[in-house]
Amino acid sequence: MLSLIGQTGRYAIQSTAGMGRIFLFLLSAFAWAFRPPPRLRLVVHHLRTIGVESLSVVILSGVFTGMVMGLQGYYSLRKFNAENFLGSAVALGILRELGPVLSAFMVTGRTGSAMAAEIASMKVTEQIDALYSMAINPIQYLISPRIIAGLISMPLLTAIFDVVAIYGAYLVGVELLGVSSGSYFAGMELSVVFKDVFSGFLKSVSFGLIITWICCYKGFNAPPMASGVGQATTESVVLCFVMILVWNYVMTSVML
Amino acid sequence: MIRVVDLHKTFGGQEVLRGINVEFETGKITTIIGGSGSGKTVLLKHLNALLLPDRGSVLVDGRDITKLGQSALNEVRQKFGMLFQSAALLDSMTIYDNVAFPLREKTKLKEKDIEQKANDSLAQVGLAGMGYKFPAEVSGGMKKRAGLARALVTQPEIMLFDEPTTGLDPLLGKSIHELIRRMHEKFRFTGVIVSHDIPEVFKFSDRVAMLANGVIIEAGKTEEFTASTNPMVKQFLQGETQGPISVL
Numbered sequence: 325m326l327s328l329i330g331q332t333g334r335y336a337i338q339s340t341a342g343m344g345r346i347f348l349f350l351l352s353a354f355a356w357a358f359r360p361p362p363r364l365r366l367v368v369h370h371l372r373t374i375g376v377e378s379l380s381v382v383i384l385s386g387v388f389t390g391m392v393m394g395l396q397g398y399y400s401l402r403k404f405n406a407e408n409f410l411g412s413a414v415a416l417g418i419l420r421e422l423g424p425v426l427s428a429f430m431v432t433g434r435t436g437s438a439m440a441a442e443i444a445s446m447k448v449t450e451q452i453d454a455l456y457s458m459a460i461n462p463i464q465y466l467i468s469p470r471i472i473a474g475l476i477s478m479p480l481l482t483a484i485f486d487v488v489a490i491y492g493a494y495l496v497g498v499e500l501l502g503v504s505s506g507s508y509f510a511g512m513e514l515s516v517v518f519k520d521v522f523s524g525f526l527k528s529v530s531f532g533l534i535i536t537w538i539c540c541y542k543g544f545n546a547p548p549m550a551s552g553v554g555q556a557t558t559e560s561v562v563l564c565f566v567m568i569l570v571w572n573y574v575m576t577s578v579m580l
Numbered sequence: 581m582i583r584v585v586d587l588h589k590t591f592g593g594q595e596v597l598r599g600i601n602v603e604f605e606t607g608k609i610t611t612i613i614g615g616s617g618s619g620k621t622v623l624l625k626h627l628n629a630l631l632l633p634d635r636g637s638v639l640v641d642g643r644d645i646t647k648l649g650q651s652a653l654n655e656v657r658q659k660f661g662m663l664f665q666s667a668a669l670l671d672s673m674t675i676y677d678n679v680a681f682p683l684r685e686k687t688k689l690k691e692k693d694i695e696q697k698a699n700d701s702l703a704q705v706g707l708a709g710m711g712y713k714f715p716a717e718v719s720g721g722m723k724k725r726a727g728l729a730r731a732l733v734t735q736p737e738i739m740l741f742d743e744p745t746t747g748l749d750p751l752l753g754k755s756i757h758e759l760i761r762r763m764h765e766k767f768r769f770t771g772v773i774v775s776h777d778i779p780e781v782f783k784f785s786d787r788v789a790m791l792a793n794g795v796i797i798e799a800g801k802t803e804e805f806t807a808s809t810n811p812m813v814k815q816f817l818q819g820e821t822q823g824p825i826s827v828l
Contacts, residue, residue: 361685446670453630454668457661457740458682459654 349463349541353471356464363469370473374536378434378481382427386485389426390492393417397493398501407497411508412515414493418486419516419524425572427485428531431478432564436539439470440560443543444553452544467544471536478532479525486524523579527572534567581606582627582738582770587636589622596622598794600636604787609764609771611781611802613816614791615825620774621665623791624740627772628660629653640738658686661731661769662740667723669715675726676702676711682734701733702726705759721752725759732763739763741773745780753777757784778817782806790816792825 357363397413443466446452455462490512497503539560546556587600596619604610604627612620625631626638629645637644645656669678680698683689689697702711705725715723724744731739744760745753757777761784764771775781782788782802789799790813798805798813806817815823 449666449671450664450668451670453625454662454664454670456630457628457657457664458685459657460682460685461650461654 345545346537346541349467349544350471350537352463353467353537353540356461357468357472359464363464366465366469367472367476370470371477373438374431374435374470374473375477375480378431378477379484381430381434382481382485383488385426385430386423386488387492389422389485390414390418390489390494391496393422393489394493394496394501398497398503407501407503408507409511409515410493410497410503411510411512414497415490415512415516416520418489418493419520421572421576423486423489424482424524424527424531425568427482427528428478428535428568429565430485431481431532432535432539432561432568436535436564437557437561439536440539440543440546441553441557443467443540444546444556447544447546448548448550448552462544467540470540471533474532474536475529476532478535479528482524482528482531519579523575526579527575530571530575531568534571535564538564538567581639581641582772583639584623584626585637585639587623587626587638588634589619589626589631590634591622595794597626597633600791600794600796602789602796602799604770604772606770607768608786609760609773609784610787610789611773611775611785612789612791613775613778613781615816616776618791619794620791621742624742624772624774627738627740628657628662658734659737660740661734661736661738663724663727663731663742663744665742665746667715667720667727669723669726669730671715673714674711675707675713675715675718675722678715678726679711679730679733682730686734697733698729701729704732704763705729721748721756724748724756728756728759728763732767735767736769738770739772741771741775743774743776745775745777754780757781760784779806792816 393414394410397410398407401407401409401413446466452462452466455465494505494508498505498508542556542560542563546552582604584600584602587597588595589597600623612623614620622631626633629638629648632646637646639645640656640659643656645653648656669675670681673681676698679701680694683694683697699708699711702708705728707722707725707729710718710722715726718726728744741760745756748756757780760771760773764784773781773785785802787800788802788805789796790805791797792812798808798810800808805813808814812824815825
């Protein structure tokens with residue numbers, strides 16, 4: 325009985341300490357972001373790796389998500405003779421939920437995993453130690469620029485996903501299934517308010533933070549062995565997916 | 581001078597260093613030897629605070645670096661250069677950019693001067709004209725030489741070498757040793773080398789220290805060390821499997 329209490333206590337202490345380390349890591353990254361020298365060139369480099377290089381996969385997933393929504397939305401709404409609401413249904417669903425969440429999933433898979441693997445590999449091959457030995461803070465050099473780039477890239481990618489998905493649904497709903505183009509866009513204009521767009525924007529910014537933060541943390545704290553790279557990559561992707569879903573629920577419930 | 585006083589370090593319940601006391605004299609090369617897993621690299625990484633001890637201190641020119649804040653520590657670290665076992669070149673950069681990196685980060689030199697210094701440093705280690713290659717495109721020996729060029733480009737007062745010839749064939753190993761000897765003659769840095777390469781490494785070492793069971797069991801001038809009567813030192817130098825050091 326005593327050992328069970330002991331084990332539970334130990335687990336609780338370790339979990340709390342682990343969470344503390346993750347938050348301290350983020351605080352440290354923000355603190356170093358504002359210390360000289362400015363790392364603008366690195367931020368731009370990571371805007372390319374996180375933003376530009378994720379563009380194709382985000383556009384592709386946006387098109388097909390929109391097309392499926394157009395198809396499903398049409399058959400569901402037709403049961404109630406409400407096909408003309410297709411535009412509203414698609415726009416609200418994509419702007420508030422699917423756009424931010426699915427583009428975050430795509431960026432996690434495309435860039436987050438690579439980020440964790442790259443940093444973990446640098447840890448294993450002593451490149452991070454080499455930065456320390458040259459009196460260069462690796463948090464400032466490796467982590468802060470990635471987090472800033474994630475905060476900027478994610479809302480832009482989400483906006484592109486939203487637009488592409490809405491046109492994907494238009495393609496199926498209007499061009500293939502015959503919903504009126506006017507009612508598709510008019511319904512959207514009537515039902516979508518600023519709050520819907522803004523909530524999606526806030527979600528995408530927070531997802532950008534979650535992805536870069538978790539993936540960088542897992543990579544930076546990877547066990548210093550070859551298997552540590554794989555472990556850090558897997559853990560970062562799984563944890564990002566879970567955190568994105570949980571945080572999406574929290575934000576939806578607060579902003580509804 | 582670097583002075584290590586009563587240094588203790590434990591990893592996951594295993595006490596690796598159990599009270600290290602040793603001095604590294606200014607301008608001299610000291611080699612640390614010891615069995616695999618005896619804690620030589622751990623000790624080396626304490627010298628520029630890549631690792632912090634559980635107890636004890638590391639005094640660099642009289643300052644205990646284990647108690648310094650981040651910016652003071654960075655100031656002290658600028659006195660150091662380090663050649664890592666894996667060379668630890670940044671693999672996203674070319675060899676040239678790796679060598680120029682500390683100059684770009686830590687000096688206010690113009691790009692033209694940086695280019696001059698980086699190319700000089702590459703030429704000194706025999707890598708002139710190879711700067712455009714990425715670390716993944718060159719051999720282990722070339723990586724080590726590039727790592728040495730990067731470590732020396734800022735002309736540090738103290739150089740740390742973590743098994744500089746591990747994984748290299750005897751000829752390449754000899755060339756790296758020769759390079760270290762020449763660079764030491766030129767820059768007169770304080771050198772600390774962790775190596776298994778006995779007796780090659782003794783040829784240019786001023787002093788030798790042996791680490792066993794978490795403590796320095798013997799330290800002294802190279803010729804005194806090789807004449808030591810300490811049974812553990814004798815067994816290690818002669819490569820005997822029987823003796824006070826248990827091998828298996």
